[in-house]
Amino acid sequence: MRVGVITFPGTLDDVDAQRAVRYADGEAVPLWHGDHDLKGVDAVIVPGGFSYGDYLRCGAIARFAPVMQEVIEAANKGMPVLGICNGFQILAEAHLLPGALVRNHKLHFVCRDQWLKVENNTTAWTGRYDLGAEILVPLKSGEGGYQADEDTLKELEDDNRVVFRYVGDNPNGSRNNIAGISNARGNVVGLMPHPEHAIDALTGPTDDGLGVFLSLLDTVVNA
Amino acid sequence: MARVVVDVMPKPEILDPQGQAVANALPRLGFDGITAVRQGKHFELEVADDVDDATLAKIAETFLANPVIEDWTVRRVEA
Numbered sequence: 001m002r003v004g005v006i007t008f009p010g011t012l013d014d015v016d017a018q019r020a021v022r023y024a025d026g027e028a029v030p031l032w033h034g035d036h037d038l039k040g041v042d043a044v045i046v047p048g049g050f051s052y053g054d055y056l057r058c059g060a061i062a063r064f065a066p067v068m069q070e071v072i073e074a075a076n077k078g079m080p081v082l083g084i085c086n087g088f089q090i091l092a093e094a095h096l097l098p099g100a101l102v103r104n105h106k107l108h109f110v111c112r113d114q115w116l117k118v119e120n121n122t123t124a125w126t127g128r129y130d131l132g133a134e135i136l137v138p139l140k141s142g143e144g145g146y147q148a149d150e151d152t153l154k155e156l157e158d159d160n161r162v163v164f165r166y167v168g169d170n171p172n173g174s175r176n177n178i179a180g181i182s183n184a185r186g187n188v189v190g191l192m193p194h195p196e197h198a199i200d201a202l203t204g205p206t207d208d209g210l211g212v213f214l215s216l217l218d219t220v221v222n223a
Numbered sequence: 224m225a226r227v228v229v230d231v232m233p234k235p236e237i238l239d240p241q242g243q244a245v246a247n248a249l250p251r252l253g254f255d256g257i258t259a260v261r262q263g264k265h266f267e268l269e270v271a272d273d274v275d276d277a278t279l280a281k282i283a284e285t286f287l288a289n290p291v292i293e294d295w296t297v298r299r300v301e302a
Binding site for chain 2: 102
């Protein structure tokens with residue numbers, strides 16, 4: 001399994017995402033924002049950070065990077081794509097996922113270990129989890145409030161496209177406590193919390209996040 | 224060359240915590256009578272004469288604003 005991990009100027013979590021891929025017995029392939037090809041990878045992770053300094057809006061400039069044009073095309077053909085934190089914001093700006101991420105409702109940057117409930121275990125990135133499983137992974141974002149219009153929220157709920165939901169207090173004002181969603185096909189998933197920071201109890205709160213990357217392994221092997 | 228102003232505002236139904244924070248600060252600073260504040264973005268573009276309105280609208284809609292959460296207006300002004 002070869003998994004591309006994109007680095008934009010200002011990306012922070014590409015190294016941890018690459019490490020998570022290796023923990024799942026995959027080969028991590030670094031992709032640069034200026035690349036015009038995906039180097040034959042089986043899947044792509046758009047990691048967290050502050051691409052282009054979050055100028056204009058989070059993800060608004062990264063969405064137009066050359067490598068993203070390749071990602072958009074591949075995602076629309078069914079390639080598994082995961083956006084974490086800033087990566088989720090980028091996928092939303094790229095219209096691969098509906099809605100938008102806005103400033104946290106209490107204006108504070110939130111950095112804490114966060115319980116999530118797995119609401120859909122049929123996506124390309126969540127097959128290893130039991131439905132309804134609760135996992136503990138870090139959340140660290142200032143603009144993580146998920147917003148969408150009522151019709152979009154209803155569609156997401158009705159079509160079972162809410163993949164992760166916050167457990168307990170809503171940390172950022174996200175509508176319906178949404179932490180992560182998928183596209184209709186289930187190959188593209190975005191979430192604000194960071195599973196790649198929770199793959200080993202030595203370096204994270206749990207290893208609960210490793211399931212995301214093992215799920216991808218299953219998806220790629222079974223493809 | 225012409226000057227074009229693009230104003231981008233959060234949609235009315237979208238929570239604007241920054242505007243609320245400003246509104247909440249005003250009474251503390253002794254300014255009464257301000258009942259609501261909404262915070263947006265103001266862009267000033269220096270534009271060549273052959274750039275048409277449709278192009279300006281496309282710039283605003285696809286890049287300067289995110290229509291999921293923001294409304295935008297484009298107007299040409301005296302430089």
